[in-house]
């Protein structure tokens with residue numbers, strides 16, 4: 001990984017009170033990669049995102065964005081980041097267009113007047129007051145506010161939870177198109193795994209503050225298998241998780257796994273991301 005990757009997290013711990021909410025997290029996101037951040041409730045996803053944005057201070061370890069320590073980001077680097085929170089709070093008296101113009105005044109990075117993809121997708125009434133918007137409409141506004149300035153790094157914390165199915169579907173189609181067109185990196189957390197597996201290059205699973213899995217989708221398909229029973233001792237695999245039904249998630253080399261399966265007459269299945277997530281997040 002390069003020193004100047006959009007995100008570089010090294011051995012980062014965040015302690016609140018006595019508890020390590022995040023524990024020695026390593027995470028690198030290179031330019032142009034779309035990363036799904038998965039984890040059960042309370043796993044630490046929002047805390048990790050807060051640390052990446054400089055809203056929370058890590059207790060140990062380091063975070064750099066394009067090589068700059070997150071606590072000392074230059075205004076130019078800060079302007080390269082678009083953040084979509086779980087819910088937009090504040091700004092209730094603004095009208096939609098006023099709020100866009102108001103925030104634009106604070107941005108060093110002009111938006112591209114030709115690129116109205118997000119405004120068109122959101123289809124909001126520019127004259128509506130923010131306080132009169134529904135929960136889903138506010139979420140659309142949060143997405144527009146973060147993405148209309150063409151960020152090079154897009155961080156989204158459960159952005160689709162309150163969107164209707166059509167808006168969610170269109171958003172999930174537009175986001176990777178937009179990121180690929182701009183060469184932007186994306187870190188997106190969501191509980192809707194089926195949405196993420198289609199658009200993501202990499203899957204990161206967080207559980208109780210630890211990274212349980214950090215692999216690209218091709219790496220997962222190549223090296224993770226679910227087998228019918230616990231593996232014999234001589235199998236060349238790492239056991240990732242055991243299921244209640246006796247099936248076991250293992251990681252190894254595909255050729256060795258396939259050979260061992262034939263030798264032992266054992267059924268071997270390729271992974272389904274949702275089932276893998278359920279097994280690793282227990």
Ligand SMILES: Nc1ncnc2c1ncn2[C@@H]1O[C@H](COP(=O)(O)OP(=O)(O)OP(=O)(O)O)[C@@H](O)[C@H]1O
Nearest residue numbers: 016017021039040041042043044045046047048158
């Ligand atoms: N300020 C705080 N004080 C004490 N505990 C906190 C604080 N902030 C977060 N936590 C705890 O840290 C853990 C991780 O919280 P976090 O919000 O990062 O989880 P999450 O993965 O985003 O969960 P969810 O999917 O429910 O949004 C939780 O157990 C939470 O209670």
